[in-house]
Amino acid sequence: MGRRLLFLCHRIPFPPDKGDKIRAWHMLEHLAKSWEVELGCLVDDPADLDHAATLRATCAAVEAHTTGNRAQAAGRALLRARPGLPLTLGWFHAPRLRDWVARGLAAGRYDAVFAYSSAMAPYVMGARTPGAPPRRVLDLVDVDSEKWLAYAAGARGPMRQVWAREARTLLAFERRAVAAFDRSILVSRQERQRFVELAPEAAPRLDWVDNGVDLARFDATRRHPNPYAGGPPALVFTGTMDYRPNIEAVSWFAREVMPALQTQRVAPVFHIVGANPTEAVRALARLPGVYVSGSVADTRPYIAHATAAVAPLRIARGIQNKVLEAMALGVPVIASPEAFEGVRALPGRDLLVAEGVAETVHAVMAVVGGAHPGLGAAGRAAVARGHDWAVTLRRLDPLLGPGTAARMDAGLAEATA
Structure with missing residues (x-):
């Protein structure tokens, strides 16, 4: 039997159709080439269980447990609430998965x-193992506590205190988790640096593995049917549309930027493409020039035939897959500074970075007017250089393999120089 790896994930990593699942799937697929992987995961959408066969073809074993709907998860989080602990831990608590993990660790x-996200760290922390424990790596992905801090800054009333408490307690837990694991990684060098600023003691145990993009799937030369059927220049935003940062981004763009764009001689339209649009998102379709598609079988045609992809996120952590995917398809991207962070690209050459209404309108109309004819091709070249999964995942291998410590110490010396 070859080397055996326990891979824990807070969401079933297939299909890779949204941010956290995309990163998890590519890491799992990569590690399965050199490890016998046992996957333990949670499932928040029972329909995803239809894809379990794909995971079983990749993994030596799959243990998947449903978490129920949002109301059930929220109730579980409140029931398990304890002083000083974040609600996140209760939200992702599954006793049967915990017991399965404990049995496997106890049996050596x-x-x-490999634990994907801080929510899965408790399944490993404190677990009993015979002899020396296996090497343990935690992928924090991003500094999740900072997201809750941003939520608190924009909230009013009791929710401001709830989000502030979650930010405070989750950061404290993230620090404990990093101390309990042999190594921890984040999604970018910038995200690692931010965590070091918040937790200086963690610096020697931290590294990063950049997000990548599937260049074969997001191939700029592949033809796709045009979902827009002609008409005005199309701007597109893709993402899961019940996720607060995405909701806030499209709401801002539709209500603040689109009115200014509608006054232009060549007025573009705005397409919001993604699953689970909330009532607030669906209501945006009543505004001039705004369209809400809901879930689509494939987002690539909507991106490929757009004049530009926009990513006006105000709250963003890590590297945005929507930005990488549009760049890979050779489509001009206009991103907020928050959405640009961590992307290995040069603003003005590979994509446009705009902040605020006036800058965003100017950037959109520059693309619509043909002022950046080489932007799409340059963007594709940039992600091919810096975000090919085949390249970014090379940093993952030494974390788990023999002789890891010496190689990682050398890498960290370079990273902190």
Whole structure:
């Protein structure tokens, strides 16, 4: 039997159709080439269980447990609330998965453990193992506590205190989790640096693995049917549309930017493409020039035939897959500074970065007017250089393999120089 790895994930990593699942799937697929992987995961959408066969073809074992709907998860989080602990831990608590993990660790079945997201760290922390414990790596992905801090800054009334408490307690837990694991990684060098600023003691145990993009799937030369059927220049935003940062981004763009764009001689239209649009998002379709598609079978045609992809996120952590995917398809991207962070690209050459209404309108109309004819091709070249999964995931291998410590110490010396 080869080396066996326990891979824990807070959401079933297939299909890779949204941010956290995209990163998890590519990491899992990569590690399965050199490890016998046992996957333990949670499932928040029972329909995803239809894809379990794909995971079983990749993994030596799959243990998947449903978490129920949002109301059930929220109730579980409140029931398990304890002083000083974030509600996140209760939200992702599954007793049967916990017991399965504990049995495997107690039996000494694993040579290494990879926990994807801080929510999965408790399944490993404090677990009993015979002899020396397996090497343990935690992917924080991003500094999630900072997201809750941003939520608190924009909230009013009791929710301001709820989000502030979650930010405070989750950061404290993230620090404990990093101390309990052999190594921890984040999604970009910038995100690692932010965590070091918040938790200086963690610096020697931290590294990063950049997000990538599937260049074969998001191929700029592949033809797709045009979903827009002609008409005005199309601007597109893609993402899961019940996720607060996405809701806030499209609401701002539709209500603040689109009125200014509608006064232009060549007025573009705005397409919001993504699953689970909330009532607030659906209501945006009543505004002039705004369209809400809801879930689509494939987002690529909507991106490929757009004049530009916009990513006006105000709250963003890590590297945005929507930005990488549009760039890979050779489509001009206009991103907020928050959405640009971590992307290995040069603003003005590979994409446009705009902040505020006036800058965003100017950037959109520049693209619509043909002022940046090489932007799409330059964007594709940039992500091919800096965000090919085949390249970014090379940083993952030494974390779990023999001789990891020496190689990682050398890498960290370079990263902190």
